[in-house]
Amino acid sequence: MTGAARALATYLDQRRRMGDPGIVPEGFGPGELVELLATRRAPAGARGDGASPDSIASLSGDPVAGEAGYEELRRMALGCTRCRLAEGRTQVVFADGNPKGRLMVVGEAPGAREDRTGLPFVGPAGKLLDLLLAAVGLSRRDSVYICNVVKCRPPRNRNPRADEIEACAGFLRGQIRLVAPSVLLGVGTFAAQWLTGQSRPIGKLRGTVYRYEGVPLVVTYHPAALLRNPGWNRLCWDDLQLLCELIDRS
Ligand code: SF4
Structure with a gap:
């Protein structure tokens, strides 16, 4: 073991x-x-090749992401002041994990620890995410890329607002284009709604396979919500099984 x-x-x-x-x-x-x-499942390795054309989001005309390469996109994000969240942040939380990972996890927004460390999903919710990924043979070091819908911490951990999500969306589109994952996992309401383009709550969105620009997509509860509501663990487990099937097929 x-x-x-x-x-x-x-x-x-x-x-x-x-x-x-x-x-x-x-x-x-x-x-x-x-x-x-x-x-x-044998532990899944990192993808080293490019994405199929239909899995790459078209970004023509996107004022942020454009045709930037990964490092350029990251640098742009680290200096970004496109929305009010720039005022209260300690640092921009761009991503963690492997930019060639076959699974991309998209969360909501950095919290206090993330703002302090510059890394997404640290602390108890991050540990739970790592354990859930380990349960399906994946790790952020080897095979998973992790980021959030918005890259800066909202004050007092409030929900990100629609205009902040819109301002930041070019970075996420750019990350999906450049990482070109085989499978996407959206965790929490805001990631699920942005990726699916639907406005229903996460409890209604989960349990189904979607596609984002051709990339298979599963959405589930945010690990922080699982820690508060252990009764949702079984539903999350079902979503992870869906995810496993997609990864097996990819
Ligand atoms: S949340 Fe996104 S758009 Fe807003 S300042 Fe941070 S990086 Fe820029």
Whole structure:
């Protein structure tokens, strides 16, 4: 069992001892689940090739992303003052993980820890995300690219506003174009709504496979929401199974 798998088993065991078996399917102990996953999926490697043409978003005319390369896009984001969120941020949180990853995870907005470290999904929600990814044989170091819909922390962790999301959207379009993932995972309402182009709440959007500019897309609850609502773990688990099927087919 790998270190990540051991950590996942420990986490699942702790949640079960706390009376929350939701993320572990019936009939499995945490260790058995991890073993099952380990045999079901070999760890997925990074994609080293380019994307198929229909998986690349057309960005012609986008004032931010344009035809910029990855480093240029990142530099543009790090100095960006296109919306009011620039005023209160400590630093821009552009992305983490592997820019050649086959899975791209899109979250909502940086929180306090992310603003401090400059990395998305750190702290308890980030740890849970890493564990969920480990459960399906993926890691942000090897095979996953992680970013948010908006790159700067909204004050007091309020929801990002529509004009802020719109101002920042060119960066996300550029990231999707340049990373060219095989599969997209949107976590949380704002990512799910932006990627699907729909305005329904996440509970209504999840459980279905969508396409974003030709790229298969699954949406699910944000890990921070899972920590607050353990009853959603089982639904998230179902969404991860959908994700696994897409990755297997990609
Ligand atoms: S949230 Fe996006 S658009 Fe707004 S200042 Fe930060 S990087 Fe620029």
